[in-house]
Amino acid sequence: MEERHLIPESGVAADQEPSQEAVEVVNRREVRLRPGAEEKLVLQFMDSLNSYLSFSHSLSSTLGQAWMELASARHSMGTARLNTSLLDLKFHPASTTLKIAECDDDSVDAKARFVLRKWISSEEVGEDEDSNSTKSPEPADDDDEVCYSQVRRERAKSLSVFGILIPPKLRAAQQSFERALETLVEMANMQSSFLYSFHQLHQEVEDTKE
Amino acid sequence: MANRAQIPTKNSALIAMIADEDTVVGFLLAGVGNVDLRRKTNYLIVDSKTTVKQIEDAFKEFTTREDIAIVLISQYVANMIRFLVDSYNKPVPAILEIPSKDHPYDPAHDSVLSRVKYLFSTESVASGRR
Numbered sequence: 001m002e003e004r005h006l007i008p009e010s011g012v013a014a015d016q017e018p019s020q021e022a023v024e025v026v027n028r029r030e031v032r033l034r035p036g037a038e039e040k041l042v043l044q045f046m047d048s049l050n051s052y053l054s055f056s057h058s059l060s061s062t063l064g065q066a067w068m069e070l071a072s073a074r075h076s077m078g079t080a081r082l083n084t085s086l087l088d089l090k091f092h093p094a095s096t097t098l099k100i101a102e103c104d105d106d107s108v109d110a111k112a113r114f115v116l117r118k119w120i121s122s123e124e125v126g127e128d129e130d131s132n133s134t135k136s137p138e139p140a141d142d143d144d145e146v147c148y149s150q151v152r153r154e155r156a157k158s159l160s161v162f163g164i165l166i167p168p169k170l171r172a173a174q175q176s177f178e179r180a181l182e183t184l185v186e187m188a189n190m191q192s193s194f195l196y197s198f199h200q201l202h203q204e205v206e207d208t209k210e
Numbered sequence: 211m212a213n214r215a216q217i218p219t220k221n222s223a224l225i226a227m228i229a230d231e232d233t234v235v236g237f238l239l240a241g242v243g244n245v246d247l248r249r250k251t252n253y254l255i256v257d258s259k260t261t262v263k264q265i266e267d268a269f270k271e272f273t274t275r276e277d278i279a280i281v282l283i284s285q286y287v288a289n290m291i292r293f294l295v296d297s298y299n300k301p302v303p304a305i306l307e308i309p310s311k312d313h314p315y316d317p318a319h320d321s322v323l324s325r326v327k328y329l330f331s332t333e334s335v336a337s338g339r340r
Binding site: 045049053056059060063066067070071082083084087089090091092093094095096097098099100101102111112114117118119120154155158159161170173174176177178180181184185187188191192194195198 | 218219220221222223224225231232233234235236237238239240241242243244245246247249251252255279280282301302304306308309311314315317322323325326
């Protein structure tokens with residue numbers, strides 16, 4: 001059923017001659033209204049929302065542990081050795097970054113997909129910016145040792161801001177915050193998914209009201 | 211909203227933070243800290259002396275920078291600029307409200323969850339069809 005009453009992208013009223021854009025929007029909407037698509041969207045919405053809430057609960061627990069370990073490290077190192085006044089403003093790129101990809105499920109809108117890239121060395125960050133490559137952070141089998149030593153080096157560099165003698169609790173706190181980061185990226189993906197489903201369902205409600 | 215949402219793809223995007231000292235220090239240990247050539251950072255440490263204006267400016271800056279993919283903000287800080295956070299609706303950067311040591315996370319105050327919860331009210335999809 002053709003739905004010419006839909007508001008086209010150009011905002012032209014329904015009784016005027018529909019533009020090419022409006023016709024394309026109508027055609028895409030016909031594809032999205034196939035049977036079962038709405039139920040699939042509702043399920044996707046509920047699943048991703050449930051996952052988001054589960055991850056947020058897990059995040060609270062992980063962060064609680066991380067703060068406790070940080071407090072223990074501060075207790076053994078002293079407050080003066082573990083605070084933000086030690087952070088300098090010299091140029092340095094982030095070692096842990098994100099890759100953003102676009103997920104397109106054959107619909108009008110797309111959703112973002114975030115991928116965490118941990119402990120990328122500063123040389124690799126420069127190469128990525130120059131070449132815009134999609135180099136994977138996972139190396140080949142022969143490079144496992146190189147990768148492991150790179151990760152250890154980057155972790156040590158991050159800890160060295162707070163001195164040379166690093167207590168085990170600070171290393172443990174670092175690993176806890178890394179786990180928290182992984183959870184946060186999953187939360188961002190779930191959020192993107194349920195917002196995408198929500199937008200589709202919201203459009204459906206608006207069209208039904210019209 | 212009929213226009214297709216543009217998702218900017220990027221290989222090395224940053225995670226920004228607006229949070230208390232311990233949370234920022236922890237995530238800096240995890241390697242997310244970035245200082246560019248203009249000495250601009252991707253984090254704002256919120257303490258008792260931080261003003262609401264500073265928090266608003268940081269939020270606006272982080273959500274308009276093209277190199278930032280996720281903005282982490284402590285929920286108690288987000289409550290100080292709730293109107294600004296509620297009015298944000300872009301897919302990237304994603305805004306994630308996180309707990310802090312003294313303020314546990316409350317899903318009822320989360321901006322994103324508040325936006326979608328009306329689907330479970332009497333104005334839900336199912337009731338709209340009757």
